[in-house]
Amino acid sequence: MPESLKRETLLANRRLVKLGLVTLTWGNASAISREKGLVVIKPSGVPYNAMTAKDMVVIDLSGKVVGGRRRPSSDSPTHLALYEAFPTIGGIVHSHSTYATIFAQACREIPCFGTTHADAFSGPVPITRLLTKHEVEEQYERNTGRVIIERFRSLDPLAVPGVLVAGHASFTWGKSVQAAVENNLILERIAEMALHSLALNPGLTALPEHIQRKHYERKHGPDAYYGQK
Amino acid sequence: MPESLKRETLLANRRLVKLGLVTLTWGNASAISREKGLVVIKPSGVPYNAMTAKDMVVIDLSGKVVGGRRRPSSDSPTHLALYEAFPTIGGIVHSHSTYATIFAQACREIPCFGTTHADAFSGPVPITRLLTKHEVEEQYERNTGRVIIERFRSLDPLAVPGVLVAGHASFTWGKSVQAAVENNLILERIAEMALHSLALNPGLTALPEHIQRKHYERKHGPDAYYGQK
Amino acid sequence: MPESLKRETLLANRRLVKLGLVTLTWGNASAISREKGLVVIKPSGVPYNAMTAKDMVVIDLSGKVVGGRRRPSSDSPTHLALYEAFPTIGGIVHSHSTYATIFAQACREIPCFGTTHADAFSGPVPITRLLTKHEVEEQYERNTGRVIIERFRSLDPLAVPGVLVAGHASFTWGKSVQAAVENNLILERIAEMALHSLALNPGLTALPEHIQRKHYERKHGPDAYYGQK
Amino acid sequence: MPESLKRETLLANRRLVKLGLVTLTWGNASAISREKGLVVIKPSGVPYNAMTAKDMVVIDLSGKVVGGRRRPSSDSPTHLALYEAFPTIGGIVHSHSTYATIFAQACREIPCFGTTHADAFSGPVPITRLLTKHEVEEQYERNTGRVIIERFRSLDPLAVPGVLVAGHASFTWGKSVQAAVENNLILERIAEMALHSLALNPGLTALPEHIQRKHYERKHGPDAYYGQK
Numbered sequence: 001m002p003e004s005l006k007r008e009t010l011l012a013n014r015r016l017v018k019l020g021l022v023t024l025t026w027g028n029a030s031a032i033s034r035e036k037g038l039v040v041i042k043p044s045g046v047p048y049n050a051m052t053a054k055d056m057v058v059i060d061l062s063g064k065v066v067g068g069r070r071r072p073s074s075d076s077p078t079h080l081a082l083y084e085a086f087p088t089i090g091g092i093v094h095s096h097s098t099y100a101t102i103f104a105q106a107c108r109e110i111p112c113f114g115t116t117h118a119d120a121f122s123g124p125v126p127i128t129r130l131l132t133k134h135e136v137e138e139q140y141e142r143n144t145g146r147v148i149i150e151r152f153r154s155l156d157p158l159a160v161p162g163v164l165v166a167g168h169a170s171f172t173w174g175k176s177v178q179a180a181v182e183n184n185l186i187l188e189r190i191a192e193m194a195l196h197s198l199a200l201n202p203g204l205t206a207l208p209e210h211i212q213r214k215h216y217e218r219k220h221g222p223d224a225y226y227g228q229k
Numbered sequence: 230m231p232e233s234l235k236r237e238t239l240l241a242n243r244r245l246v247k248l249g250l251v252t253l254t255w256g257n258a259s260a261i262s263r264e265k266g267l268v269v270i271k272p273s274g275v276p277y278n279a280m281t282a283k284d285m286v287v288i289d290l291s292g293k294v295v296g297g298r299r300r301p302s303s304d305s306p307t308h309l310a311l312y313e314a315f316p317t318i319g320g321i322v323h324s325h326s327t328y329a330t331i332f333a334q335a336c337r338e339i340p341c342f343g344t345t346h347a348d349a350f351s352g353p354v355p356i357t358r359l360l361t362k363h364e365v366e367e368q369y370e371r372n373t374g375r376v377i378i379e380r381f382r383s384l385d386p387l388a389v390p391g392v393l394v395a396g397h398a399s400f401t402w403g404k405s406v407q408a409a410v411e412n413n414l415i416l417e418r419i420a421e422m423a424l425h426s427l428a429l430n431p432g433l434t435a436l437p438e439h440i441q442r443k444h445y446e447r448k449h450g451p452d453a454y455y456g457q458k
Numbered sequence: 459m460p461e462s463l464k465r466e467t468l469l470a471n472r473r474l475v476k477l478g479l480v481t482l483t484w485g486n487a488s489a490i491s492r493e494k495g496l497v498v499i500k501p502s503g504v505p506y507n508a509m510t511a512k513d514m515v516v517i518d519l520s521g522k523v524v525g526g527r528r529r530p531s532s533d534s535p536t537h538l539a540l541y542e543a544f545p546t547i548g549g550i551v552h553s554h555s556t557y558a559t560i561f562a563q564a565c566r567e568i569p570c571f572g573t574t575h576a577d578a579f580s581g582p583v584p585i586t587r588l589l590t591k592h593e594v595e596e597q598y599e600r601n602t603g604r605v606i607i608e609r610f611r612s613l614d615p616l617a618v619p620g621v622l623v624a625g626h627a628s629f630t631w632g633k634s635v636q637a638a639v640e641n642n643l644i645l646e647r648i649a650e651m652a653l654h655s656l657a658l659n660p661g662l663t664a665l666p667e668h669i670q671r672k673h674y675e676r677k678h679g680p681d682a683y684y685g686q687k
Numbered sequence: 688m689p690e691s692l693k694r695e696t697l698l699a700n701r702r703l704v705k706l707g708l709v710t711l712t713w714g715n716a717s718a719i720s721r722e723k724g725l726v727v728i729k730p731s732g733v734p735y736n737a738m739t740a741k742d743m744v745v746i747d748l749s750g751k752v753v754g755g756r757r758r759p760s761s762d763s764p765t766h767l768a769l770y771e772a773f774p775t776i777g778g779i780v781h782s783h784s785t786y787a788t789i790f791a792q793a794c795r796e797i798p799c800f801g802t803t804h805a806d807a808f809s810g811p812v813p814i815t816r817l818l819t820k821h822e823v824e825e826q827y828e829r830n831t832g833r834v835i836i837e838r839f840r841s842l843d844p845l846a847v848p849g850v851l852v853a854g855h856a857s858f859t860w861g862k863s864v865q866a867a868v869e870n871n872l873i874l875e876r877i878a879e880m881a882l883h884s885l886a887l888n889p890g891l892t893a894l895p896e897h898i899q900r901k902h903y904e905r906k907h908g909p910d911a912y913y914g915q916k
Contacts, residue, residue, distance in 0.1 A: 023418055024411060026345065045456025074447065074455050096345045102422050105343040106430035114792040115855045116713065116783045133439040140443055167436045168344045182711060189710055193789050195425060196882060201793035207854045210820040214827055218761065226761045227732025252647055253640060255574065274685030303676065303684050325574045331651050334572040335659035362668040369672055396665045397573045424654060481876055482869060484803065503914025532905065532913050554803045560880050563801040564888035591897040598901055625894045626802045653883060 027095035031177040043070035081145025091177025099191035118215035122159040256324035260406040272299035310374025320406025328420035347444035351388040485553035489635040501528030539603025549635025557649035576673035580617040714782035718864040730757035768832025778864025786878035805902035809846040
């Protein structure tokens with residue numbers, strides 16, 4: 001496994017803390033090497049300030065540890081299910097960031113109320129259903145991945161780079177683990193804005209479709225003109 | 230009294246400030262040595278940035294100062310009552326952190342709305358009743374301990390590591406003073422999330438029991454698999 | 459004028475910024491020497507990070523500048539009116555801190571909802587009436603002091619160390635300028651807690667009188683036992 | 688183009704991040720040299736911590752790049768439209784700061800609820816209408832400027848130094864780019880206060896006109912007496 005992917009994964013995990021997205025050990029970031037079929041992920045329950053690249057755990061797609069002396073994040077089966085179902089993504093972040101978690105707890109999706117949202121997510125941030133008793137008792141973390149995938153049956157994971165798991169918290173992803181971190185931050189900010197926009201205007205409806213599409217397209221469409229060439 | 234317990238107690242008190250849980254002198258942490266029957270506690274009303282391990286006060290279980298030149302926290306009788314009633318705990322934190330105090334002031338317990346809560350507290354965060362006129366006039370701080378203990382008649386203090394005192398603020402505890410600090414931080418975060426989850430969905434009910442139990446058990450149950458071995 | 463009072467006033471002004479109570483130049487602190495009949499106050503509209511003790515302005519009780527090359531805070535006449543009416547106070551702070559200002563703008567006093575409040579303020583934090591057209595047009599800042607004094611006709615300024623000016627923001631005070639700063643911080647925190655306690659429980663009433671009194675007395679009464687001797 | 692204007696524009700952009708007004712690349716600041724008919728603006732999508740004065744882009748009033756190797760902010764046509772329509776302004780800031788964006792998303796102007804607001808904005812902070820489908824499809828950024836200008840038909844841009852674009856976020860301006868940054872910060876703070884003032888008092892009406900006018904005039908009127916001479 002290239003050391004650079006371990007280092008990137010370490011930095012992504014640390015950045016979650018710096019950005020205020022993770023309290024204590026409530027979150028994890030992973031990256032995949034599609035060529036090697038291997039995933040680098042945060043160790044379970046290790047404090048962020050003590051982590052080094054050596055603590056990063058390398059697992060194969062069946063979840064077997066193939067590198068590192070630590071146990072991988074207990075959420076690893078969720079990450080693996082998503083990497084398998086979404087072949088275009090290269091990194092995943094799970095966090096219990098405050099405002100995204102508030103929407104997850106309230107069991108509400110986040111409608112697109114403004115261009116901040118439209119710049120990164122095409123349409124609402126979706127929410128899964130609650131897991132059944134059986135899904136919780138057997139392969140809980142794997143099934144968390146399955147209800148996310150079920151929710152994405154007709155969605156493109158790169159156009160909608162994150163989800164709220166009902167009663168739990170957020171997962172975000174992207175082409176790289178850095179993009180997954182940024183999408184987690186974006187989700188947190190748009191959740192905060194949406195919460196208070198609804199307080200100010202309880203009957204608020206989504207931004208007109210033509211503005212939503214414009215903003216998404218100017219950043220991510222075939223004729224995108226945002227950023228440097 | 231071992232110097233290490235004084236040092237741990239000092240660091241725990243300072244960490245409360247760093248984590249934003251304590252404003253001015255609104256909080257205190259203590260640790261108990263069960264073997265020696267002695268408690269180390271923060272001095273009363275001393276600014277955190279000026280405190281050293283020497284300022285920590287050692288008291289016996291009757292509240293008598295046996296070490297240190299300072300007066301102990303005025304909340305010492307509450308700490309002592311809890312150490313006596315809850316023999317499994319090793320450290321206690323009291324703080325007026327913003328969101329936990331908001332629930333205490335509103336006289337509402339915190340229902341378990343998500344896995345962030347279920348990971349640390351088994352069931353709702355309970356709230357005491359208000360103290361009577363008599364309980365306030367005589368042995369106020371001791372009686373604060375008593376109403377907490379009354380509320381915990383059928384609760385396990387390690388499964389429910391904290392409480393809201395109605396009209397006042399929070400007490401949290403754990404096997405060590407470090408655990409008590411972390412539980413205070415967790416309580417603050419879940420209180421903030423619960424407040425806004427209720428704003429977003431005023432009829433919100435608790436997370437299904439099977440998800441609550443699963444999360445608590447995967448961290449604290451006999452077959453816990455979270456964290457390193 | 460003793461240099462030490464200038465230095466204390468400078469540090470008090472800077473601490474307002476560090477504590478997050480002041481944005482840009484929205485606040486000022488002053489201290490009085492009762493013996494000399496002189497007041498040290500922040501200069502008007504000078505950025506905090508550029509201020510030195512030399513920028514502090516010394517004025518007499520009529521408002522005449524007797525020391526320093528700067529113009530005094532435009533709120534000086536309010537400070538002077540309060541020093542004249544409240545002979546027991548030694549320092550005053552004015553700030554537009556977020557949550558205190560929210561209550562001032564909403565024209566609502568802050569009821570005592572918990573012991574955090576009761577520890578510092580005896581009873582609700584009062585609010586003035588709005589100034590009339592005439593009071594605004596002539597001697598506006600002096601009249602701001604007058605409506606505060608009017609509101610305090612039957613209140614002890616040391617037992618109630620602050621006020622909300624309707625539609626404007628807060629003034630707090632204390633025996634020293636340091637105490638005035640701490641009371642401004644306390645007011646900001648209890649305003650934040652009160653706002654959200656009301657959101658959580660819109661019918662919330664004040665803490666029972668016997669608990670309010672107990673907390674105030676244990677810190678400030680004749681038999682106070684909080685803090686070091 | 689004088690290097691000093693590039694440097695000021697760089698510092699203004701960086702200050703937006705330090706003040707917490709900009710997340711990721713969600714904002715930009717520009718300055719105009721009226722003599723040369725040239726505008727300095729942030730490059731598009733470049734991370735703030737990597738930007739140097741050399742990355743600043745110089746464009747003429749038609750939008751043509753005349754200095755710098757980068758592509759200018761995609762919002763440049765909005766800035767240019769405003770510089771053309773508002774000849775008294777010297778700097779512009781666009782940001783998606785949390786609370787200003789919340790009002791923009793909720794499609795509500797910000798009434799003047801207190802003196803903090805009145806000190807900087809004469810009257811409410813206005814909001815534009817939503818752009819039509821046609822305005823979005825052709826010259827979207829230019830049309831964003833046009834709906835702002837349409838809203839300012841009877842307003843003085845120096846007396847009302849900012850606007851909310853419906854469903855989007857804020858633009859603020861001033862005589863210099865530094866003033867534009869400060870007005871963006873002021874807008875963010877008054878939006879936060881207004882949101883919670885409305886929560887506390889849903890029927891709240893604007894501050895009486897005589898107090899609004901007094902505060903604006905004491906800072907900005909012909910007889911202003913706030914600040915140093």
